Amino acid sequence: VAGAVTGYSDRLGTVHPFGDAAAEQRVRSDDRNHVFHSWSAQAQINPLPVAAGEGSTFWDYEGNAYLDFSSQLVNLNLGHQHPDLVRAIQHQAGRLATIQPSMASDVRGELARLIAGVAPGDLNKVFFTNGGADANEYAVRMARRVTGRRKVLSMYRSYHGGTSTAISLTGDPRRWANEPSDSSVAHFFGPYLYRSAFHSTTPEEETQRALEHLENVIVLEGAPTVAAIIIETVVGTNGVLVPPPGYLAGVRALCDTYGIVYIADEVMVGFGRLGEWFAVDAFGVTPDLITFAKGVNSGYVPLGGVVISDRIASFFDTVSFQGGLTYSGHPLACAAGVATFDVFERDGILARVRDLGERVIEPEIASWLERHPSLGEVRGRGMFWALELVRSRETREPLVPFNAAGADAAPMAEVAAACKAAGVWPFTHFNRIHIAPPLIITEGELRHGLAAIDAALTVADRFAG
Ligand code: PLP
Numbered sequence: 001v002a003g004a005v006t007g008y009s010d011r012l013g014t015v016h017p018f019g020d021a022a023a024e025q026r027v028r029s030d031d032r033n034h035v036f037h038s039w040s041a042q043a044q045i046n047p048l049p050v051a052a053g054e055g056s057t058f059w060d061y062e063g064n065a066y067l068d069f070s071s072q073l074v075n076l077n078l079g080h081q082h083p084d085l086v087r088a089i090q091h092q093a094g095r096l097a098t099i100q101p102s103m104a105s106d107v108r109g110e111l112a113r114l115i116a117g118v119a120p121g122d123l124n125k126v127f128f129t130n131g132g133a134d135a136n137e138y139a140v141r142m143a144r145r146v147t148g149r150r151k152v153l154s155m156y157r158s159y160h161g162g163t164s165t166a167i168s169l170t171g172d173p174r175r176w177a178n179e180p181s182d183s184s185v186a187h188f189f190g191p192y193l194y195r196s197a198f199h200s201t202t203p204e205e206e207t208q209r210a211l212e213h214l215e216n217v218i219v220l221e222g223a224p225t226v227a228a229i230i231i232e233t234v235v236g237t238n239g240v241l242v243p244p245p246g247y248l249a250g251v252r253a254l255c256d257t258y259g260i261v262y263i264a265d266e267v268m269v270g271f272g273r274l275g276e277w278f279a280v281d282a283f284g285v286t287p288d289l290i291t292f293a294k295g296v297n298s299g300y301v302p303l304g305g306v307v308i309s310d311r312i313a314s315f316f317d318t319v320s321f322q323g324g325l326t327y328s329g330h331p332l333a334c335a336a337g338v339a340t341f342d343v344f345e346r347d348g349i350l351a352r353v354r355d356l357g358e359r360v361i362e363p364e365i366a367s368w369l370e371r372h373p374s375l376g377e378v379r380g381r382g383m384f385w386a387l388e389l390v391r392s393r394e395t396r397e398p399l400v401p402f403n404a405a406g407a408d409a410a411p412m413a414e415v416a417a418a419c420k421a422a423g424v425w426p427f428t429h430f431n432r433i434h435i436a437p438p439l440i441i442t443e444g445e446l447r448h449g450l451a452a453i454d455a456a457l458t459v460a461d462r463f464a465g
Pocket of ligand 1: 073130131132133134136159160161162232236237265266267268293294304
């Protein structure tokens, strides 16, 4: 499936054939000795040295090709080394490599205008950040300032970033070792029909009960103390949880009733992952603030931001907004963002995401339910899917326990290893495999990768009764 890439370029531009064991060794030892990695016990990891990438594929130093079915960290929407993005960054570096955020820059303004043009409702202004976590930090800061309230409600089973308030908002185990950092956060249960906190049996029931629960949380936490509710429009790392019909509209209504700012975290699902510019478009709701990052420029240069409603933006017409980052809206990042818009329009990216999701991915993985007893549920939309693996379909016992590590996590490690041995690099988390390939993946590559995962599921089936 991979193209004719037979080697890699070093940082001086010299091209080497794959199979240079000394080069690989150097990468490994520099990394092991001097790079301190995120979210890891340093002695327990063995990062893959990556030599090259192109389109939906990346290569290790031995020349093994991997289809990037996780788009790195679900950021690489336009794939590796997209020529338009690379050219835009190179061109911008040659004309004005950086300019600080309190000055005006043509590419920054152009990107803000383009984002406002596709954002829903009256979300017309963009505050740029360096990534997703800081976008959420600043969205919360705006909501607190505008409402004069402090508390923020966020879901269990959510991820909002690794920084101070963002990790407090996060509703998964990554928060545990980092508490307390922002104590004005309370969590609630979102809809998740397969493992319903409300014992619902239909999507309608789940929507109604999840909204009743949220309203109870608002009332008991004290509505006059709640500044914002932050929700991933489709929950990402915690399971690709697509909200049932009416849920997000119900959240919008509760926010209106109680004067709460609705923040949609679209760091993972914004910019095409669901086949819409913003994922809220698929659910017909308009939040007050949308946070974004990743897909805005495929992460070629770090960039994130907050899209702001006129109501909130105008509050700061006369009140100074206290916040900013030296590299906010970096011109190299914005140039890649503008190029992203060009590619999306020219290549019909949103339409192809919807088409490949509906025509290829959904029917294919749904058909696996007949053959793989380890498959509890498949769910998703566009180019964003999860396979939830179980030991028993009847009891829905997960293939590995929640937050499993070490020997407990072995069955999932075996499934992931089988995928990688077949040349596909999926995202695996707890008992799930996520399918989130670059949006430019060819149909042939997509079918090839899906076939490899189908085959790897036989490994999971051995643990399922
Ligand atoms: N919000 C969501 C929904 C995410 O998925 C992520 C990252 O995965 C973040 C926020 C944090 O973004 P970043 O890692 O760019 O800070």
